[in-house]
Amino acid sequence: MPGSTKLPIVYVRGFAGDTKGIDKSVKDPFYGFNEGSTHVRVGAGNVPSFHQFESPLLRLILDEDYKILVEGGQDAYLDTHDSIPSHSIWVLRFYDASASTWGTEPKEFRIEDAAADLLTLIDKLREKSGAPRVHLVAHSMGGLICRCLLQKVLPDAGRDPADCVEKVFTYGSPHGGITFDAGFGLFERVRDATGLNGAEIFGPERMYEYLTSTTDIDPDGRPPDWRARDMPERDSAHPKAFPLSRIFCLVGTNPKDYDVAFGLSAAVVGAHSDGLVQIENAYVPGTHRAFVHRSHSGRYGLVNSEEGYQNLRRFLFGDRKVEATLTGCRLPAIEGTTWQAEVRLSVRGLPIVMHEQTAEHWCPVQLPSSGDLADVPLTTAFLCSGLRPHGSDTTMRYALQLRILSLREQRGFLSFGDHLEQTPDFDDTLVVDIGEGTWATWNSLIPGTISNHEPGGASLRDEDSGEGSWMAHIPLPDSAKPLLGDQARIRLAVTGWT
Secondary structure (H helix, E strand, O other): OOOOOOOOEEEEOOOOOOHHHHHHHOOOOOOOOOOOEEEEOOOHHHOOEEEEEOOHHHHHHHHHOOEEOOOOOHHHHHHHOOOOOOOEEEEOOOOHHHOOOOOOOOOOOOHHHHHHHHHHHHHHHHHHHOOOOEEEEEEOHHHHHHHHHHHHHHHHOOOOHHHOEEEEEEEOOOOOOOOOOOHHHHHHHHHHHHOHHHHHHHOHHHHHHHOOOHHHOOOOOOOOOOOOOOOOOOOOOOOOOOOHHHEEEEEEOOOOOOOHHHHHHHHHHOOOEOOOOEHHHOOOOOOEEEEEOOEOOOOOEOOOOHHHHHHHHHHHHOOEEEEEEEEEEOOOOOOOEEEEEEEEEEEOOOOOOOEEEOOOOOOOEEEOOOOOOEEEEEEEEEEOHHHOOOOOOOOEEEEEEEEEEEEEEEOOEEOOOOOOOOOOOEEEEEEEEEOOOEEEEEHHHOOOOHHHOOOOOOOOOOOOOOOOEEEEEEEOOHHHHHHHOOOOEEEEEEEEOO
């Protein structure tokens, strides 16, 4: 409805495989967006404990007052109603035409056709809701369908994608395609040459076709320096490119719990993956992202996870964006030494870690070791002032754990002579409270428990004179100075987010 602050949400599911898999997927009225879970890894000794996550679909209905509208089908509802509420959820059922269960000849699935169907749905939703744009939420291949819409279908129609789509959130999408650790590239070549079960859509040649507008296609074929996971920046050269700041990529780092093909997929794709998509392929450079220890799907899957939902909710509906950067650090320039940072982000009131980049999960933050001053982005968090767990008088609190580790090599091999496994050279947690002011304190300086800590004294001084933004630098504890230098700070930058 006009004037509503909520926009329609369209969910786009992932790859189903062959006709048998497609037939199974179309039996689900909501294509998996209604799938929940009953496991979470918060028990003692890392033993899975019961934790009922209802599903993203139900949680958005309960938490954000969204509606799911069906009358024999969502398409039928749209066709028989002149107006719909903008705070509604819609599922793009692109696989229905490719199923054999309807008694008709299955249609060959093509990414471009699914993206065109997505545009038809978006236009209908905007017309009947009065909403200016929609949010797109996608799992796996669904993210590629969304990108085909943004990078090919809309540009080919001469339309600006930013006029139709507000934000895009992807769960484990293979933005860089699907590649394997095993096989030395043979598996990829066979897949792309044979098109087995339609999986060639995850190879570079096919991705170039559906991620490139007609006017930008090179007649000589895919340029050798083209990378599937790159999206153009919105600038004078690409005035109608979709803004990267309106995209969030959730990256899974847990391959062990992805049991498709009895674990063979995870074994072939490799340890630095969610079991199907390698970590580096799961995000678009320049976009917002979070790393969570979840698998591509299954009982510990990304979509049916509390981690996924909480990142989704805050990205879509949060009102503040907080960026944390390690700035002014100067690590010792020791020959043969590599420096890494591990980062964990927790938000008060949640039973999960919102963002987790660790060496154990194959995704630490790589630090410069040249001895020069450097700035290192650590994480970006989205917060919602309406989600304070203890009432409106409390602050929004989050904790940023920072660990610095060193790895030493001799003649190209890791040296373990004086190595202490999983023992950092620096380890502390910055506790940040945001309310009428902003306070930040290192855990090592807090007496007692963090839960009993109340921010006191003067709040941090705003170093940013710009309107609608705030910035401050927090010195690291004295214990960090011998390692990171006297000028090392954590820079917090807070801006409004709508």
